[in-house]
Amino acid sequence: MLPLYENIKMLREREGLSQEELAKKAGYTSRASIAKIEKGLVDLPQSRIAKFAEIFGVSEAQLMGWTDISNEVDPQWGDDEANIEYLKDNPRLLDQYIELTRKNDTIGLLFDKVKDLSPKDVEKVLKIVELIDQENE
Incomplete structure (x- = not known):
């Protein structure tokens, strides 16, 4: 699976968000959409990648797995x-x-x-x- 999808799941869990909560924040109508994304079953357009990066407070490059987002600490x-x-x-x-x-x-x-x-x-x-x-x- 691509790092993008793994990172979305990891960040959602790290933020303590349910799939339903993330779906609402990201403008999806159901948690099933997030489940499909986390399983890598959906190709995300750049606009959606940007939205997820904004929600999680990371760069698009970090979300895509091009740069590290492991357990960064304030x-x-x-x-x-x-x-x-x-x-x-x-x-x-x-x-x-x-x-x-x-x-x-x-x-x-x-x-x-x-x-x-x-x-x-x-x-x-x-x-x-x-x-x-x-x-x-």
């Missing part, structure tokens, strides 16, 4: 590789870091003024979020 979280290395001995916080940086845009807004976090600072943020989660349970 720079507000600092050096992603260093953070993962630092947190590897604490699986609970590492899982929380992955969840927050890959899937949760809203928590990122909480820290939108913080730039270039060190791994130790990221750990502090994660502990604060963990305390908030525990309080809400």
Whole structure:
């Protein structure tokens, strides 16, 4: 299957969108259209590729698989590789870091003024979020 179709599915899942939600955003009438696209059964015109790129906040080249879109992380979280290395001995916080940086845009807004976090600072943020989660349970 072409990277375009795999990337649409990966980005949809990363954004936490259902096929139905993505269909609405992209101007399709049913989730079946998205299912067909994700299976590579539909040739997408450039205008649709541009629309999907806009929805996911990536370039058309990234969506097509010409440039990498793997797990890019907002720079507000600092050096992603260093953070993962630092947190590897604490699986609970590492899982929380992955969840927050890959899937949760809203928590990122909480820290939108913080730039270039060190791994130790990221750990502090994660502990604060963990305390908030525990309080809400």
